[in-house]
Amino acid sequence: MASHKIERIASDIIKYLGNIMYTETDDELLKSVTLTAVDVTKDLSYAKVYFTSISELTHKELEKELNEAAPFLRGKLAKVLEVRNIPELKFIYDESIEYANKIEGIINKIHED
DSSP states (O other), rough: OOOHHHHHHHHHHHHHHHHHHHHHHOOOOHHEEEEEEEEEEETTSEEEEEEEEEEOOOOHHHHHHHHHHHHHHHHHHHHHHSSSOOOOOEEOOOOHHHHHHHHHHHHHHHHHO
C-alpha cells in the first residue's frame, strides 16, 4: 500500500500537470488530453501518467507524442511541485473507460434481448 506522502505527490502531479498541459502550452494535442491517474514509485523516480483523449490520433501515436513532451512537462512540473526529485514521466493510454463502455454495451444488449 502506498504511503500518504506518495498518494499526495501523485495527486499533486495529476493536478499540476493537467493545469500545465491546458494553460501553459500552445499544443492542441496536449489540451485534448484528460489525465485519469498517476502511479508514482516509492522512491519517487518514476511516475506513470494514465490518460485518455478525444484526439483522432491512435493510442500509440498519442503515447509517443506525450512521451516526447515529457521532459518539457517535467521541467514545468519542477517549478510548482515541492519535492526534491521530480519523477520521470511515462504516459500510458488508459483503456479502462473504453473497456467499461464495451461492458456496458454488452449488458444493455443482454437486457434488450
